[in-house]
Amino acid sequence: MLLEIDLQSEVPIYTQLVNAIVEGIARKRLLPGDALPSVRGLASDLGINLHTVNKAYQILKQEGYVQINRKQGVVVNPDSMPPADQPYRQRLAEQLRPFIADAICRGLTKEQFDELSRSVFEDMRREENSNVD
Template sequence: MLLEIDLQSEVPLYTQLVNAIVEGIARKRLRPGEPLPSVRSLASDLGINLHTVNKAYQILKQEGYVQINRKQGVVVHPDTMPPADESYHQRLNEQLKPLIADAICRGLTKEQFGALCHEVFEDMRREENTNG
């Protein structure tokens, strides 16, 4: 599993790790039931603290992306993902607000922002279809 972590970024390492794994699942680089590296192994490979990896794995578990099992370790959730229900929509709304505000402050139009979102979405779907 190839993950890119930017040690110089202002984004917390555990957030980068969560985002990278979710993107790997979305792009079908990580398949349902596929094991992820152990906390110790991934921390060593990335040169980061064990607690950082553990925090990322716990967040992924809470959000339904992985299961943590004493025997199997951490695996990509083998079943379907939780649906995009009302609570997900509320969370997505809260996550989008700062991105949209930043885009507005930097002069992006609604159309430009929408086009960028569409481009990124299609890029992930395109890769999903080539990996699926």
């Protein structure tokens, strides 16, 4: 499991970490029950502070992506993923609004938007049946 972080980005490091791990789960590089690196281990690997890693893990825990226990450390939630319920969908729609407004102004059609999002979907699912990692 390779995590790439851009220290220059405006996106906070802990957010990049959260995104990278969620993407790892989506790509099935990380499977339910898999252990994540220890806070200190990952921090030193990435050359960042352990608090930054900890914050990312706490967010993932709060959202239901991982469990934190005293024995194994942090593991991908083996029981369930966060639900695609109504509150989530509403939040997602709200978050997509600025992107879609921008797209409309630029003359991007719904079909082009779908095509673009499809390329992202497919990119993530490409590896699903071929994980040697």
